[in-house]
Amino acid sequence: MDTSGEGGPIETADEAMVLARVRAxxxxxxxxxxTRHAPMARRLAVLSGAGSDADDVVQEAFVKAYRALSSFRDGASFRPWLLRIVVHESRNLHRGRSRRSDRERRVVRDDARLATGSDPAEVAVGEERRAALLGAIRALPQExxxxxxxxxLLELSETETAATLGIPNGTVKSRLRRSLTRLREALPDA
Structure with missing residues:
Protein backbone atom coordinates (compact mmCIF):
# COMPACT_ATOMS: atom_id res chain seq x y z
CA MET A 1 0.00 0.00 0.00
CA ASP A 2 1.32 3.40 -0.96
CA THR A 3 1.46 5.57 2.14
CA SER A 4 4.01 8.10 1.02
CA GLY A 5 1.98 10.25 -1.30
CA GLU A 6 0.56 10.37 -4.78
CA GLY A 7 3.29 8.75 -6.82
CA GLY A 8 4.37 5.72 -4.81
CA PRO A 9 7.19 5.21 -2.38
CA ILE A 10 10.27 7.27 -3.05
CA GLU A 11 13.42 5.20 -3.27
CA THR A 12 16.31 5.99 -0.94
CA ALA A 13 18.59 6.62 -3.93
CA ASP A 14 16.05 9.06 -5.44
CA GLU A 15 15.70 10.72 -2.06
CA ALA A 16 19.47 11.06 -1.78
CA MET A 17 19.60 12.79 -5.18
CA VAL A 18 16.82 15.19 -4.19
CA LEU A 19 18.54 15.92 -0.87
CA ALA A 20 21.83 16.53 -2.69
CA ARG A 21 20.07 19.05 -4.95
CA VAL A 22 18.62 20.84 -1.93
CA ARG A 23 21.99 20.93 -0.19
CA ALA A 24 23.53 22.31 -3.41
CA THR A 35 4.88 16.43 -1.87
CA ARG A 36 5.92 12.85 -1.12
CA HIS A 37 5.84 12.96 2.66
CA ALA A 38 3.27 15.60 3.65
CA PRO A 39 0.21 13.28 3.51
CA MET A 40 1.74 10.77 5.93
CA ALA A 41 3.18 13.52 8.13
CA ARG A 42 -0.27 15.08 8.36
CA ARG A 43 -1.89 11.75 9.25
CA LEU A 44 0.71 11.23 11.97
CA ALA A 45 0.06 14.71 13.35
CA VAL A 46 -3.71 14.13 13.37
CA LEU A 47 -3.37 10.70 14.96
CA SER A 48 -0.97 12.14 17.52
CA GLY A 49 -3.76 14.46 18.62
CA ALA A 50 -2.94 17.64 16.71
CA GLY A 51 -6.42 17.70 15.13
CA SER A 52 -7.09 21.07 13.52
CA ASP A 53 -3.49 22.08 14.28
CA ALA A 54 -2.10 19.21 12.18
CA ASP A 55 -1.25 21.41 9.21
CA ASP A 56 0.65 23.80 11.48
CA VAL A 57 2.52 20.91 13.08
CA VAL A 58 3.47 19.51 9.67
CA GLN A 59 4.51 22.90 8.34
CA GLU A 60 6.71 23.50 11.38
CA ALA A 61 8.19 19.99 11.03
CA PHE A 62 9.12 20.65 7.39
CA VAL A 63 10.64 24.01 8.29
CA LYS A 64 12.71 22.39 11.04
CA ALA A 65 13.69 19.53 8.72
CA TYR A 66 14.83 21.98 6.07
CA ARG A 67 16.89 23.95 8.58
CA ALA A 68 18.41 20.76 10.00
CA LEU A 69 19.31 19.10 6.68
CA SER A 70 22.98 19.57 7.46
CA SER A 71 22.54 17.15 10.39
CA PHE A 72 20.69 14.57 8.27
CA ARG A 73 22.85 11.49 7.85
CA ASP A 74 23.63 10.60 4.22
CA GLY A 75 22.16 7.24 3.22
CA ALA A 76 19.44 7.36 5.89
CA SER A 77 15.78 7.33 4.98
CA PHE A 78 14.24 10.80 5.05
CA ARG A 79 10.70 9.70 6.00
CA PRO A 80 11.43 8.31 9.51
CA TRP A 81 13.66 11.31 10.23
CA LEU A 82 10.90 13.72 9.20
CA LEU A 83 8.21 11.76 11.07
CA ARG A 84 10.33 11.90 14.20
CA ILE A 85 10.26 15.69 13.91
CA VAL A 86 6.46 15.53 13.47
CA VAL A 87 6.19 13.42 16.65
CA HIS A 88 8.26 15.96 18.56
CA GLU A 89 6.21 18.86 17.23
CA SER A 90 2.99 17.05 18.18
CA ARG A 91 4.34 16.48 21.69
CA ASN A 92 5.29 20.14 21.95
CA LEU A 93 1.79 21.14 20.94
CA HIS A 94 0.28 19.09 23.75
CA ARG A 95 2.46 20.11 26.60
CA GLY A 96 0.06 21.62 29.08
CA ARG A 97 -3.07 20.90 27.00
CA SER A 98 -5.83 18.38 27.51
CA ARG A 99 -7.80 18.76 24.29
CA ARG A 100 -6.68 15.46 22.71
CA SER A 101 -9.95 13.60 23.24
CA ASP A 102 -12.02 16.27 21.45
CA ARG A 103 -9.69 16.16 18.45
CA GLU A 104 -9.76 12.37 18.22
CA ARG A 105 -13.57 12.39 18.36
CA ARG A 106 -13.55 14.71 15.34
CA VAL A 107 -11.30 12.26 13.48
CA VAL A 108 -13.78 9.45 14.22
CA ARG A 109 -16.68 11.58 12.93
CA ASP A 110 -14.71 12.52 9.82
CA ASP A 111 -13.82 8.87 9.16
CA ALA A 112 -17.46 7.89 9.55
CA ARG A 113 -18.49 10.51 6.99
CA LEU A 114 -16.01 9.03 4.56
CA ALA A 115 -17.25 5.48 5.11
CA THR A 116 -18.24 3.87 1.85
CA GLY A 117 -21.09 1.81 3.27
CA SER A 118 -24.48 3.24 2.47
CA ASP A 119 -26.34 1.28 5.16
CA PRO A 120 -26.87 3.69 8.11
CA ALA A 121 -26.72 0.83 10.63
CA GLU A 122 -23.41 -0.34 9.15
CA VAL A 123 -22.01 3.20 9.33
CA ALA A 124 -23.20 3.57 12.95
CA VAL A 125 -21.62 0.27 14.01
CA GLY A 126 -18.39 1.18 12.21
CA GLU A 127 -18.31 4.57 13.92
CA GLU A 128 -18.95 2.95 17.30
CA ARG A 129 -16.11 0.45 16.77
CA ARG A 130 -13.73 3.19 15.62
CA ALA A 131 -14.64 5.32 18.62
CA ALA A 132 -14.05 2.39 20.97
CA LEU A 133 -10.71 1.59 19.35
CA LEU A 134 -9.52 5.20 19.39
CA GLY A 135 -10.69 5.51 22.98
CA ALA A 136 -8.69 2.42 23.92
CA ILE A 137 -5.65 3.69 22.04
CA ARG A 138 -6.03 7.11 23.68
CA ALA A 139 -6.08 5.40 27.10
CA LEU A 140 -2.69 3.80 26.45
CA PRO A 141 0.35 5.50 27.94
CA GLN A 142 1.98 7.87 25.45
CA GLU A 143 4.93 5.58 24.70
CA LEU A 153 -2.43 3.46 11.87
CA LEU A 154 0.33 4.84 9.65
CA GLU A 155 1.47 1.37 8.52
CA LEU A 156 5.16 2.09 9.10
CA SER A 157 7.51 -0.87 9.32
CA GLU A 158 9.02 -1.71 12.71
CA THR A 159 12.31 -0.19 11.55
CA GLU A 160 10.61 3.02 10.39
CA THR A 161 8.64 3.17 13.65
CA ALA A 162 11.86 2.81 15.63
CA ALA A 163 13.55 5.54 13.60
CA THR A 164 10.51 7.83 13.82
CA LEU A 165 10.29 7.52 17.60
CA GLY A 166 14.05 7.33 18.20
CA ILE A 167 13.91 3.98 19.98
CA PRO A 168 15.48 0.55 19.29
CA ASN A 169 13.62 -2.05 17.18
CA GLY A 170 13.38 -4.35 20.19
CA THR A 171 11.62 -1.62 22.14
CA VAL A 172 9.11 -1.23 19.31
CA LYS A 173 8.37 -4.97 19.46
CA SER A 174 7.98 -5.08 23.22
CA ARG A 175 5.78 -1.96 23.29
CA LEU A 176 3.62 -3.39 20.51
CA ARG A 177 3.15 -6.62 22.48
CA ARG A 178 2.18 -4.69 25.61
CA SER A 179 -0.12 -2.41 23.60
CA LEU A 180 -1.93 -5.26 21.89
CA THR A 181 -2.41 -7.05 25.20
CA ARG A 182 -3.94 -3.92 26.73
CA LEU A 183 -6.13 -3.29 23.68
CA ARG A 184 -7.42 -6.89 23.75
CA GLU A 185 -8.32 -6.45 27.42
CA ALA A 186 -10.02 -3.11 26.76
CA LEU A 187 -11.89 -4.39 23.66
CA PRO A 188 -12.76 -8.03 24.38
CA ASP A 189 -15.56 -8.10 21.77
CA ALA A 190 -13.43 -6.80 18.91
Whole structure:
Protein backbone atom coordinates (compact mmCIF):
# COMPACT_ATOMS: atom_id res chain seq x y z
CA MET A 1 0.00 0.00 0.00
CA ASP A 2 1.32 3.40 -0.96
CA THR A 3 1.46 5.57 2.14
CA SER A 4 4.01 8.10 1.02
CA GLY A 5 1.98 10.25 -1.30
CA GLU A 6 0.56 10.37 -4.78
CA GLY A 7 3.29 8.75 -6.82
CA GLY A 8 4.37 5.72 -4.81
CA PRO A 9 7.19 5.21 -2.38
CA ILE A 10 10.27 7.27 -3.05
CA GLU A 11 13.42 5.20 -3.27
CA THR A 12 16.31 5.99 -0.94
CA ALA A 13 18.59 6.62 -3.93
CA ASP A 14 16.05 9.06 -5.44
CA GLU A 15 15.70 10.72 -2.06
CA ALA A 16 19.47 11.06 -1.78
CA MET A 17 19.60 12.79 -5.18
CA VAL A 18 16.82 15.19 -4.19
CA LEU A 19 18.54 15.92 -0.87
CA ALA A 20 21.83 16.53 -2.69
CA ARG A 21 20.07 19.05 -4.95
CA VAL A 22 18.62 20.84 -1.93
CA ARG A 23 21.99 20.93 -0.19
CA ALA A 24 23.53 22.31 -3.41
CA UNK A 25 21.21 25.30 -3.15
CA UNK A 26 18.24 24.14 -5.24
CA UNK A 27 15.64 24.92 -2.60
CA UNK A 28 12.76 24.13 -4.96
CA UNK A 29 13.84 20.47 -4.86
CA UNK A 30 12.68 20.33 -1.26
CA UNK A 31 9.12 20.62 -2.62
CA UNK A 32 9.52 17.09 -4.02
CA UNK A 33 10.10 15.77 -0.50
CA UNK A 34 7.19 17.79 0.83
CA THR A 35 4.88 16.43 -1.87
CA ARG A 36 5.92 12.85 -1.12
CA HIS A 37 5.84 12.96 2.66
CA ALA A 38 3.27 15.60 3.65
CA PRO A 39 0.21 13.28 3.51
CA MET A 40 1.74 10.77 5.93
CA ALA A 41 3.18 13.52 8.13
CA ARG A 42 -0.27 15.08 8.36
CA ARG A 43 -1.89 11.75 9.25
CA LEU A 44 0.71 11.23 11.97
CA ALA A 45 0.06 14.71 13.35
CA VAL A 46 -3.71 14.13 13.37
CA LEU A 47 -3.37 10.70 14.96
CA SER A 48 -0.97 12.14 17.52
CA GLY A 49 -3.76 14.46 18.62
CA ALA A 50 -2.94 17.64 16.71
CA GLY A 51 -6.42 17.70 15.13
CA SER A 52 -7.09 21.07 13.52
CA ASP A 53 -3.49 22.08 14.28
CA ALA A 54 -2.10 19.21 12.18
CA ASP A 55 -1.25 21.41 9.21
CA ASP A 56 0.65 23.80 11.48
CA VAL A 57 2.52 20.91 13.08
CA VAL A 58 3.47 19.51 9.67
CA GLN A 59 4.51 22.90 8.34
CA GLU A 60 6.71 23.50 11.38
CA ALA A 61 8.19 19.99 11.03
CA PHE A 62 9.12 20.65 7.39
CA VAL A 63 10.64 24.01 8.29
CA LYS A 64 12.71 22.39 11.04
CA ALA A 65 13.69 19.53 8.72
CA TYR A 66 14.83 21.98 6.07
CA ARG A 67 16.89 23.95 8.58
CA ALA A 68 18.41 20.76 10.00
CA LEU A 69 19.31 19.10 6.68
CA SER A 70 22.98 19.57 7.46
CA SER A 71 22.54 17.15 10.39
CA PHE A 72 20.69 14.57 8.27
CA ARG A 73 22.85 11.49 7.85
CA ASP A 74 23.63 10.60 4.22
CA GLY A 75 22.16 7.24 3.22
CA ALA A 76 19.44 7.36 5.89
CA SER A 77 15.78 7.33 4.98
CA PHE A 78 14.24 10.80 5.05
CA ARG A 79 10.70 9.70 6.00
CA PRO A 80 11.43 8.31 9.51
CA TRP A 81 13.66 11.31 10.23
CA LEU A 82 10.90 13.72 9.20
CA LEU A 83 8.21 11.76 11.07
CA ARG A 84 10.33 11.90 14.20
CA ILE A 85 10.26 15.69 13.91
CA VAL A 86 6.46 15.53 13.47
CA VAL A 87 6.19 13.42 16.65
CA HIS A 88 8.26 15.96 18.56
CA GLU A 89 6.21 18.86 17.23
CA SER A 90 2.99 17.05 18.18
CA ARG A 91 4.34 16.48 21.69
CA ASN A 92 5.29 20.14 21.95
CA LEU A 93 1.79 21.14 20.94
CA HIS A 94 0.28 19.09 23.75
CA ARG A 95 2.46 20.11 26.60
CA GLY A 96 0.06 21.62 29.08
CA ARG A 97 -3.07 20.90 27.00
CA SER A 98 -5.83 18.38 27.51
CA ARG A 99 -7.80 18.76 24.29
CA ARG A 100 -6.68 15.46 22.71
CA SER A 101 -9.95 13.60 23.24
CA ASP A 102 -12.02 16.27 21.45
CA ARG A 103 -9.69 16.16 18.45
CA GLU A 104 -9.76 12.37 18.22
CA ARG A 105 -13.57 12.39 18.36
CA ARG A 106 -13.55 14.71 15.34
CA VAL A 107 -11.30 12.26 13.48
CA VAL A 108 -13.78 9.45 14.22
CA ARG A 109 -16.68 11.58 12.93
CA ASP A 110 -14.71 12.52 9.82
CA ASP A 111 -13.82 8.87 9.16
CA ALA A 112 -17.46 7.89 9.55
CA ARG A 113 -18.49 10.51 6.99
CA LEU A 114 -16.01 9.03 4.56
CA ALA A 115 -17.25 5.48 5.11
CA THR A 116 -18.24 3.87 1.85
CA GLY A 117 -21.09 1.81 3.27
CA SER A 118 -24.48 3.24 2.47
CA ASP A 119 -26.34 1.28 5.16
CA PRO A 120 -26.87 3.69 8.11
CA ALA A 121 -26.72 0.83 10.63
CA GLU A 122 -23.41 -0.34 9.15
CA VAL A 123 -22.01 3.20 9.33
CA ALA A 124 -23.20 3.57 12.95
CA VAL A 125 -21.62 0.27 14.01
CA GLY A 126 -18.39 1.18 12.21
CA GLU A 127 -18.31 4.57 13.92
CA GLU A 128 -18.95 2.95 17.30
CA ARG A 129 -16.11 0.45 16.77
CA ARG A 130 -13.73 3.19 15.62
CA ALA A 131 -14.64 5.32 18.62
CA ALA A 132 -14.05 2.39 20.97
CA LEU A 133 -10.71 1.59 19.35
CA LEU A 134 -9.52 5.20 19.39
CA GLY A 135 -10.69 5.51 22.98
CA ALA A 136 -8.69 2.42 23.92
CA ILE A 137 -5.65 3.69 22.04
CA ARG A 138 -6.03 7.11 23.68
CA ALA A 139 -6.08 5.40 27.10
CA LEU A 140 -2.69 3.80 26.45
CA PRO A 141 0.35 5.50 27.94
CA GLN A 142 1.98 7.87 25.45
CA GLU A 143 4.93 5.58 24.70
CA UNK A 144 2.58 2.72 23.77
CA UNK A 145 0.12 4.97 21.91
CA UNK A 146 2.88 6.39 19.70
CA UNK A 147 4.13 2.92 18.71
CA UNK A 148 0.61 1.73 17.84
CA UNK A 149 -0.07 4.90 15.86
CA UNK A 150 3.10 4.62 13.80
CA UNK A 151 3.02 0.87 13.25
CA UNK A 152 -0.66 0.20 12.65
CA LEU A 153 -2.43 3.46 11.87
CA LEU A 154 0.33 4.84 9.65
CA GLU A 155 1.47 1.37 8.52
CA LEU A 156 5.16 2.09 9.10
CA SER A 157 7.51 -0.87 9.32
CA GLU A 158 9.02 -1.71 12.71
CA THR A 159 12.31 -0.19 11.55
CA GLU A 160 10.61 3.02 10.39
CA THR A 161 8.64 3.17 13.65
CA ALA A 162 11.86 2.81 15.63
CA ALA A 163 13.55 5.54 13.60
CA THR A 164 10.51 7.83 13.82
CA LEU A 165 10.29 7.52 17.60
CA GLY A 166 14.05 7.33 18.20
CA ILE A 167 13.91 3.98 19.98
CA PRO A 168 15.48 0.55 19.29
CA ASN A 169 13.62 -2.05 17.18
CA GLY A 170 13.38 -4.35 20.19
CA THR A 171 11.62 -1.62 22.14
CA VAL A 172 9.11 -1.23 19.31
CA LYS A 173 8.37 -4.97 19.46
CA SER A 174 7.98 -5.08 23.22
CA ARG A 175 5.78 -1.96 23.29
CA LEU A 176 3.62 -3.39 20.51
CA ARG A 177 3.15 -6.62 22.48
CA ARG A 178 2.18 -4.69 25.61
CA SER A 179 -0.12 -2.41 23.60
CA LEU A 180 -1.93 -5.26 21.89
CA THR A 181 -2.41 -7.05 25.20
CA ARG A 182 -3.94 -3.92 26.73
CA LEU A 183 -6.13 -3.29 23.68
CA ARG A 184 -7.42 -6.89 23.75
CA GLU A 185 -8.32 -6.45 27.42
CA ALA A 186 -10.02 -3.11 26.76
CA LEU A 187 -11.89 -4.39 23.66
CA PRO A 188 -12.76 -8.03 24.38
CA ASP A 189 -15.56 -8.10 21.77
CA ALA A 190 -13.43 -6.80 18.91
Missing amino acids: GETAAFAELV LREVVTCRY
